[in-house]
Amino acid sequence: MSEVWTIRRVLEWTREYLAEKGIENARLETEWLLGTALGLDRVGLYVNFDKPLNQNELGTIRGLVARRAKREPLQYILGSQEFFGLDFEVTPAVLIPRHDTEVLVEEALKRAPAAGSILDIGVGSGCIAVSLAKSLPETAVWGVDRSAAALALARRNVERHGVRVTLVEGSLFEPLTGERFDMIVSNPPYIPTADIGTLQAEVRDAEPLMALDGGVDGLDFYRLIVSGASGHLAPRGWLMVEVGIGQAEAVLGMFTRAGFGDCFTAKDPNGIDRVVGGRIP
Structure with a gap:
């Protein structure tokens, strides 16, 4: 028996x-x-x-x-992850949304124009762009990503939540010639290359490397975003980025040297500086 x-x-x-x-x-x-x-x-x-x-x-x-x-991440097995009160489909094509990133959405909502335009650089699953579009239905939200697979997933999440987000394929500002936005947000890759091997197996072996690797010091994408943002922000437009542990001071320095004003940092629930932002003159 x-x-x-x-x-x-x-x-x-x-x-x-x-x-x-x-x-x-x-x-x-x-x-x-x-x-x-x-x-x-x-x-x-x-x-x-x-x-x-x-x-x-x-x-x-x-x-x-x-x-x-x-050690396959639970979220990939279940196929979903909750973020900002919404359920998002996730696959190995994208970074799994973290609750720390909700701080970036919260800070963006504090400063977002009632009816303007927002660009999310490195849209991934669409969790940031969709959350903003859900909270700001009159705002034109855009998302850009260099991964076609990530964009396909983001489109499904846009449809799932019934919001409007314009999605374009390309690296950073490359496909956005002539476009200007009232706000630009990003959660770029920020792990130093040498640290990738020390990450949890679930992250190191399963999540997309190009969504993690930020170059030798982890700051490569911040340099590119900060230097390129002025050409794509409307007057008095905001730039806001998520940063890794211990990176806020260096990124804040990039903002001030680039001429941004009203610069600020914001902490996550663990008291870690997680967001850096500033406004173009």
Whole structure:
């Protein structure tokens, strides 16, 4: 007679297995994986604690758990990530949205024109552009990315949330000749090249390298964005960027040397300077 695997038993076995593989929050991740495999929310799992699972269900669960045990990010396995109160489709074509980046959206909304234009450089999944478009329906939001695969995903997220975002393919300002915006925002690659190998396996081995690598000191893209922004900002337009830990001072110096005024920094929930911004004269 074959063994009976109930939801309770699979939950406990999977939690222990993922914990042994070094997965933090193994219990919570187990609940997400099983809930996805079985089409149940967290309450549904516990209401059906003693329900036996059939071989098809067990096979689906095994497949998801094996992927996570190999340190594939949970968000890629589930296919989504919550950001700024919205659900975004994510794939290995884009960086997984982080809640730290919500600070950039919040600071942009404080200063955004009621009916102007905003450009998001390196749009990725579209989480920043879509969040801004959702909060500012009268504002013309644009997004640019050099990855065709990222743009395809961003388009799906734009459609998912019923907003208007103009998406263009190209590197930085290259495809935007003659366009000017009231605000430019960006979460560019900012990890120093030598530090890539020290990142968590989920980040280092699964997320797109071109969304992570910021050059020798991690600041390559800030130099390009700050130097090019003045040619694409309307008078009194804002430039705002997310920065990595310990980078705010250097990036702020770039802003002031480029002639930006009203410069500021903003901290994330952990007290780390996460956003640098300034206004063109």
